[in-house]
Amino acid sequence: MKIFTAAQIYEADKFTIDKQQITSDELMERAATKIFEWMHSRLQGAQVNIQLFCGIGNNGGDGIALARHLVEHGYNVQVHVVNYSEKRSKDFLLNLERLKDRKIWPQFINQDCNFPDITPNDIVVDAIFGIGLNRPPDSWVGNLIKHINASSAFVLSVDIPSGLPSDRMPSAPEHVIASSYVLSFQVPKLVFFLPETGIYVNQWEVLDIGLDTSFLGETDTDYHLIGRPEVLSMYRPRLKFSHKGIYGHSVIVGGSYGKIGAVQLTSNACLSVGSGLVTALVPECGYQSLQTAIPELMVLTDDEDDSLTKIDIPFDPSALGVGMGMGTKDETIKAFGAFLKKMSIPLVIDADGINILAKKWELMERVPKQSVLTPHPKELQRLIGEWKDDFEKLEKTKQFSEKHDCILVIKGAHTITVYKDKGYVNTTGNPGMATAGSGDVLTGMITGLMAQGYSSLNAAIFGVYLHGMAGDIGASTSGYEALKASGIVENIGKAYLELLRPPSSAENKEEN
């Protein structure tokens, strides 16, 4: 699914109005009706107290139109207009008149008013600001937002949490609605997925308001949300008359004394994702444990016992993952530099591989084009330097990718794979995966996919998705706390099955 900017959403709006020959008011009515249906199907007429806080623009207009539908269906509704500007939108005014025609009189909240009481049992509809927010709210509006947040009521945000800009950080975090649920029109917003701005969004859902599909299909976006349909189209089926040679020979390079487990996890994941053959290259101290733990694995060893000093591979691998548990000793750095000089196929570089590159910048020039780097935030910082916020982090990552023609996988709750000016936002995974070794598993999966012929970019996007899915399946039986990296590996097969399971008719409808 594409992630549009606010400017693109406004364009889609205009295009739809022209093409479908409807008025902007009709589009607002569609939006409000969709929210009403969402609420009505859940509340089924329950007599809860619903307090709607509506701004004076189109987001507020949505809220006012929603209030009319709720009243018409017998709900217990109080409407507050947050009067932050004299410049009311045409469709807001139209809907205000319609509400008054039904003898509903909203309460106007101005700078000097007392705020209404909100009990924890109320439902708050947040329609104060939408994607039109272009400056920090006045402090009294900010205080109203604080008042709503302090209420412990369930807060349903229309389109986006009020006070959260769609393309930058809020200037005062406490002046942003902490939503319980966001109903976003037609498309999700990038801010839902970034660590610094996603905290205002507990859960979200997209409501289809019938924006023109050809416009949505043809408009190019910088970010894509990666779900099942996107990943399924990348899947490379296993052929009946195939043999292990077709699925590639992966090599996993890493490990040091006390950190051989990292290589074990990576190699295991690489095998489980379907690499035809896997060989690990480790210091001598890793030989015994790897051979015992993974009978399917072939093992090459360095002459040195506890760290890598030479990276020689006596055959041409199809794919190569390097760096986990490798350490950054001088001899290892030297060996890594010499190895990079010989390599021409794209690599997957993780952990200490990245740390070495950050220490020895000149080595970056030797990294083969189309390699995949999988940094966690600290490693990313070593690569691209400090950033002031998540938006700058993404921009700097894009520049790095462009400059070095590599793919960067920014790991986190919503891992974002960046290639040049595009970002692919993952939707699977859970906090149980914040555990030692889960990144090593991801490296093995991406390497194993590249060995099977996936392009570097597809291997990264597909691997990140499948890794998160395996973690989700693991957590569904172990819970978050007990999930271990090896539990993610154990569920890679089930993740494939889940991906390839024919969707139910309800899912089919959602995905189309």
Ligand SMILES: NC(=O)C1=CN([C@@H]2O[C@H](COP(=O)(O)OP(=O)(O)OC[C@H]3O[C@@H](n4cnc5c(N)ncnc54)[C@H](OP(=O)(O)O)[C@@H]3O)[C@@H](O)[C@H]2O)[C@@H](O)CC1
């Ligand atoms: N296709 C879709 O998705 C559809 C979208 N729809 C809905 O429209 C919403 C966008 O509506 P919107 O453009 O009227 O902007 P909104 O957010 O209501 O703000 C109102 C105005 O406030 C102003 N302003 C800004 N910041 C301010 C501040 N800090 N303090 C004070 N004032 C401030 C600024 O005007 P300015 O004063 O800058 O001229 C701004 O224009 C969208 O989120 C969705 O809910 C649906 O109706 C139909 C289909």
Ligand SMILES: Nc1ncnc2c1ncn2[C@@H]1O[C@H](COP(=O)(O)OP(=O)(O)O)[C@@H](O)[C@H]1O
């Ligand atoms: N809160 C979270 N939600 C979803 N996935 C997470 C979360 N925290 C971590 N992960 C995933 O777990 C992995 C952690 O990688 P990393 O930090 O490199 O671990 P390690 O170095 O221990 O192997 C990444 O793929 C990341 O996306």
Ligand SMILES: [K+]
């Ligand atoms: K809102």
